[in-house]
Amino acid sequence: MRRFLILFCAMALLLSLSCKKTEEENPYATPETTIKEYALAMKEGDFDRAIKCYSQDALVDINPAGGKLTTEELKSLFISSLKASQEPFKKGDVTVVDVKMIAKVKFKVAGEDREFTMIKEPEGWKIATNL
Incomplete structure (x- = not known):
């Protein structure tokens, strides 16, 4: 019985550590962590990191030239848009209200x-x- 209890505790500890590690390694693991990653990237002005928070569909959908812009032109346009909306992220922390x-x-x-x-x-x- 004692061995079972020790084994159970060890497995619970390993499982809890592995879950925490996965979330730390993957900033996109949950909607909340993705928003926090995006907010931090915007606050720091790391627009390449902020772009990684967007889905591929979102990036394709914003191509105003009917999909004719190059990847670099599209990225430049997107970064300009992010810079224009950066100010609120510099002023305060983000709190996830609802998911x-x-x-x-x-x-x-x-x-x-x-x-x-x-x-x-x-x-x-x-x-x-x-x-």
């Missing part, structure tokens, strides 16, 4: 393309799209 898990689901009905925005609630995923 909602959201997913976009594309599907076909009778050959017609549809898209719903889904939101995760305590009971599970629910449709958030307005009718």
Whole structure:
């Protein structure tokens, strides 16, 4: 029984340390840590690091020339936008107030393309799209 207790405690300790280490190594592990990483990067003026907090879809969607800008031109445009919105991050700390898990689901009905925005609630995923 004593061996079981020691083994259990050792496993619990290892598990808790491994979870903490993963979050420290991956600043994008949770929505909260991603926002904190972004806020810190903006505060420090590290715009390359701030860009890494954006999804690939977000970076592609902002290409104003219909996707014709080069990667460097797009990055320069994005950094200009980040610099313009940096001031509030220099003034104070960021506090995460609320987190909602959201997913976009594309599907076909009778050959017609549809898209719903889904939101995760305590009971599970629910449709958030307005009718």
